[in-house]
Amino acid sequence: MATFVLIHGGGDSGWAWHLLEAQLRSRGHETVAPDLPSDQPTAGLGDYADAVAEAVGERRNLVIVGHSYGAFTAPLVADRLGADALVLLAGMIPAPGERPDDWWESTGCNKARDAAGLSAIEDPFESFYHDVPRELAEEALRREREESPGAGGEPWPLTAWPDVPTKFIVCKDDRFFPPEFFRALARERLGVTPDEISGSHCVALSRPQELATLLVSYLQG
Template sequence: MATYVLIPGAGGTAFYWHRVEPMLRERGHDVIAVDLPAGDDAAGLEEYADAVVDAIGDRTGLVLVAQSMGGLSAPIVATRVPVDLLVLLNAMIPRPGESGGDWWGNTGQAEAAARMAAREGLPEAFDLETRFFHDVPAQVKAAVFARGEAPQSGTPFEKPWPLEAWPDVPTRFLQGRDDRFFPVEFQREQARDRLGIGIDEMPGGHLVALSRPAELVERLERYRSELAGPGGR
């Protein structure tokens, strides 16, 4: 069995994974959903990676799953502990020397999101529910909103990404084809240009761990089984 390490996106709360975590445990895996120091202005990507490494401890058989902004810190983790597989989920892909703040303009994310919004007849103004929660079940959305908006410091976006290259770790990219924040065609281009890999698509928007946890778990388990090879568990 594996140790799944679930890294959240902006806001850094482990609660994002609350529907996925029990499903993975039911399959016999150890699961760590990490809380990141997202509200701490003293914490940058190195400190985010520290939090993940501390949570891992001496566990092995690691499968890192990085949601959205988690794509900035997960590769750093993979240079510090032995990782079997890194799964990028609707994630940002940094380049060496590029700050998280520069990523937005360098990739053209805003223009890509605007094109998708125009195509689908969405409001031009950003709206959290329309862009992020459009496919999340009402009761799940209510539970998330009841917790209040998680703070996200700008500190992790200020410094250049510290790695000289992507770590030598098997990497898969899984993208929700209905993502209104990072549209699928945008992510396809980013994965090709920045990592030289293709992407896999699944139904769902940006928050697939909340909207389609069972399908997400199936995809993750498929990746893990493929890595293990015939007869692997």
């Protein structure tokens, strides 16, 4: 049995994982999906990592999963707790010393979004939730929270990527981050060819069964 530690993205909460959690638990695994203190204006990346570590407690056999902005926190937790695996799901792969606020320009993400025509999509039901059932997408939007400016302006503190086996998952139908951008960034920053899953940026809500199958497959690797 593994413990999947699920770290949500920006403006989100642990609720975003509830369908995936049900799938993982039905397969005999444990899950931890805390709310980051992102609604506290002075909270930093270290505070985010502290919240996750506290939620994990003494659990072991950890698979750390970071979605989107959660990729800035997931490696900190994996490094601190000695995780067995680290998975970034459409994750904003950080570099040492890089501030989240700077990531969009330093990685070329903004240019890639413009070139793909994604910057022009303003409706969140199209950019984030286009394949999520409408009622579920509305609930997700209702639960949105503010994101701490303290974390966004803080340099990523690790000097190197943690010595933890790392996977990257591209959402092939993502309308927020261009899939080809992430394919290139995963090769450049992690030296890995990403795995891919059909679905939107919020694939944990639209395809939890398929995502659970992919995550569990990593336990055999």
